[in-house]
Amino acid sequence: MKVEIVNKERPVLSEKAKAEIQTVIGYYPEGKSKSAILRVLHIVEEEAGGWLSPDTMDMVAEILNITAIEVYEVATFYTMFNLHPVGKYVFEVCHTGPCMLVGSDNIIKYIEDKLNIKVGGTTSDGMFTLKTAECLGACGYGPMLQCGKFYHEHLTPEKVDELIEACRRDEVKIY
Amino acid sequence: MGRKLLLEHIDVPGIETFEVYRQKGGYRSVEKALKSMSPDEVVEEVKKSGLRGRGGAGFPTGMKWSFLAKPEGVPRYLLCNADESEPGTFKDRYLMQYLPHLLIEGMIVSSFALGTNLSYIYIRGEYLFVLEILEKAIAEAYANGFLGKNILGTGYDLDLRVSPGGGAYICGEETALIESLEGKRGNPRIKPPFPAVKGLWGCPTVVNNVESLATVVPIINMGADEYVKIGTEQSRGTKLISACGNLERPGVYEIDLGLSVEEFIYGDDWCRGIKNGKQLKALVPGGSSVPILPTHLITKTANGDTRFMSYESLSDGGFASGSMLGSGGFIAFDEDQCIVRNTWNFTRFYAHESCGQCSPCREGTAWMEKVLWRIENGEGTMEDIALLEDINKKIEGNTICPLGDAAAWPVASAIRHFREEFEWHIKHPQEAMSRNYGLLKGATV
Numbered sequence A: 001m002k003v004e005i006v007n008k009e010r011p012v013l014s015e016k017a018k019a020e021i022q023t024v025i026g027y028y029p030e031g032k033s034k035s036a037i038l039r040v041l042h043i044v045e046e047e048a049g050g051w052l053s054p055d056t057m058d059m060v061a062e063i064l065n066i067t068a069i070e071v072y073e074v075a076t077f078y079t080m081f082n083l084h085p086v087g088k089y090v091f092e093v094c095h096t097g098p099c100m101l102v103g104s105d106n107i108i109k110y111i112e113d114k115l116n117i118k119v120g121g122t123t124s125d126g127m128f129t130l131k132t133a134e135c136l137g138a139c140g141y142g143p144m145l146q147c148g149k150f151y152h153e154h155l156t157p158e159k160v161d162e163l164i165e166a167c168r169r170d171e172v173k174i175y
Numbered sequence B: 001m002g003r004k005l006l007l008e009h010i011d012v013p014g015i016e017t018f019e020v021y022r023q024k025g026g027y028r029s030v031e032k033a034l035k036s037m038s039p040d041e042v043v044e045e046v047k048k049s050g051l052r053g054r055g056g057a058g059f060p061t062g063m064k065w066s067f068l069a070k071p072e073g074v075p076r077y078l079l080c081n082a083d084e085s086e087p088g089t090f091k092d093r094y095l096m097q098y099l100p101h102l103l104i105e106g107m108i109v110s111s112f113a114l115g116t117n118l119s120y121i122y123i124r125g126e127y128l129f130v131l132e133i134l135e136k137a138i139a140e141a142y143a144n145g146f147l148g149k150n151i152l153g154t155g156y157d158l159d160l161r162v163s164p165g166g167g168a169y170i171c172g173e174e175t176a177l178i179e180s181l182e183g184k185r186g187n188p189r190i191k192p193p194f195p196a197v198k199g200l201w202g203c204p205t206v207v208n209n210v211e212s213l214a215t216v217v218p219i220i221n222m223g224a225d226e227y228v229k230i231g232t233e234q235s236r237g238t239k240l241i242s243a244c245g246n247l248e249r250p251g252v253y254e255i256d257l258g259l260s261v262e263e264f265i266y267g268d269d270w271c272r273g274i275k276n277g278k279q280l281k282a283l284v285p286g287g288s289s290v291p292i293l294p295t296h297l298i299t300k301t302a303n304g305d306t307r308f309m310s311y312e313s314l315s316d317g318g319f320a321s322g323s324m325l326g327s328g329g330f331i332a333f334d335e336d337q338c339i340v341r342n343t344w345n346f347t348r349f350y351a352h353e354s355c356g357q358c359s360p361c362r363e364g365t366a367w368m369e370k371v372l373w374r375i376e377n378g379e380g381t382m383e384d385i386a387l388l389e390d391i392n393k394k395i396e397g398n399t400i401c402p403l404g405d406a407a408a409w410p411v412a413s414a415i416r417h418f419r420e421e422f423e424w425h426i427k428h429p430q431e432a433m434s435r436n437y438g439l440l441k442g443a444t445v
Ligand SMILES: Cc1cc2nc3c(=O)[nH]c(=O)nc-3n(C[C@H](O)[C@H](O)[C@H](O)COP(=O)(O)O)c2cc1C
Pocket: B052, B053, B054, B055, B056, B057, B058, B059, B061, B081, B082, B083, B084, B085, B086, B169, B170, B171, B172, B173, B174, B175, B207, B208, B209, B210, B212, B213, B401, B402, B403, B406
């Protein structure tokens, strides 16, 4: 796994995020705050513009009072975390069996052509990143994609067009 | 429509709120269990109900509960497995999203039975939107005295929290789930010790699937004696089936175990047949890990008996001619689907999701994916089929956790039942590629 080394300032956490982090650490017994790591990484990634730089991960280590390597280990294992900068809207299209049976490959190809990027790429205006994902648990409602926290199901080329337009108009909720 | 024990009120507007859920009789099982039963009586009732784990393995829930070690002064934990990542499975999300209080209710009764004072719902990271729904419902349960200190004045204390994953199928395996909940990579542990003795933070722990825990609610409400009247001798009660693939009406259904497979696929109340009037070619009845069944073994067993939706009937014939009920992820393939391509796709999934700890799984799944991709793309040789079988045997049974087996079975069964299709791909590379089964070749790899 390639970890990008960039000197990026640590994100400044909002008061809401700080409070949320304190709350979720409290969900685990005394001395077990490391258990909050995944939850904290989700919160911090959202605050940091959708990805985790090494500096951001170092910050999480300090918050949880664990070593930096413990955070890197986790952040590199779980596929949801982005270790490189991504576009504002990340489309994660499910491409596992059940979605493939109902045409996910065609949807991926359609998005690639429409946005003129390949899977893994980001549009030059920084708006969209296209990724594929393994089974997202929406098998009966495919083809589908996840954008931020939310699912967009029963996709057709027309629906993809609408979604992209809505993103451009800033009308799509991510978090 | 069949009988509904879990999904009875799913269409009631506002059922996700405490108020409406309670009006519809919600939390009665908590009152009954905490006020009129002892923890052991609840365990006994669940044992008597014959409930088998709904997460995939079908292990009797009551028996699992009775294995929980109870050393003095050591906390114990109940973990709800809401990692739901087995391809074809989307029932737990449906239940949590629309009936969050049903899971919470089941967890309170189950936690009481096991004597835990802190329980967690471990939910896959991609379901963060469901996590929010659950936390809202949990806050309501606290506010109404069903969680927290001295529940309903009975002296029983319980905290319930939700903990998210971060995208890793392996964390559905119970010991990987525990590792993940401890804030680590999801590497499964070697058993023994079993979680019942040494689980979360080294303490005795029970891990149960969302649906298993939700099912405790109707069992306590109606009593085990009534519950066992539903289903078959070895498959009691109802089960959520998430139906997908090329079906006319995919979705989540609650069935009485023992419904015939034919009725479930073609019946008006259920999936209504194959989409676009096509023929059914193959079926994966219990999530991507279970063996695939060819046309002639779907509605009938090898002996010509009717095939039913039950643990015993779906596995009738063993791996030679049967499959498994598994997680209830029911994937139907129409006549146009390519088994080679699907087998490659599933194998890519396991290669991607292998935690990398055991070499047979880490290397084996990656090699199988490579070989299958080559066959799918018209570059395979006849030896490749034997090679796949060889790799398969070297993975199965040689890994710490069953992910290796789960990766091996779909490949072994696809070759067993569809060998001709593999051979056809190899002998007719141009046609195999050009037919492409309605899919765009190389859209993504
Ligand atoms: C690779 C792998 C993935 C699994 N994924 C899940 C899952 O997503 N949900 C689940 O409930 N069980 C899953 N299981 C089964 C669990 O290990 C465990 O048996 C189950 O949660 C027990 O609950 P039950 O007895 O109520 O079914 C998985 C097992 C393996 C080997």
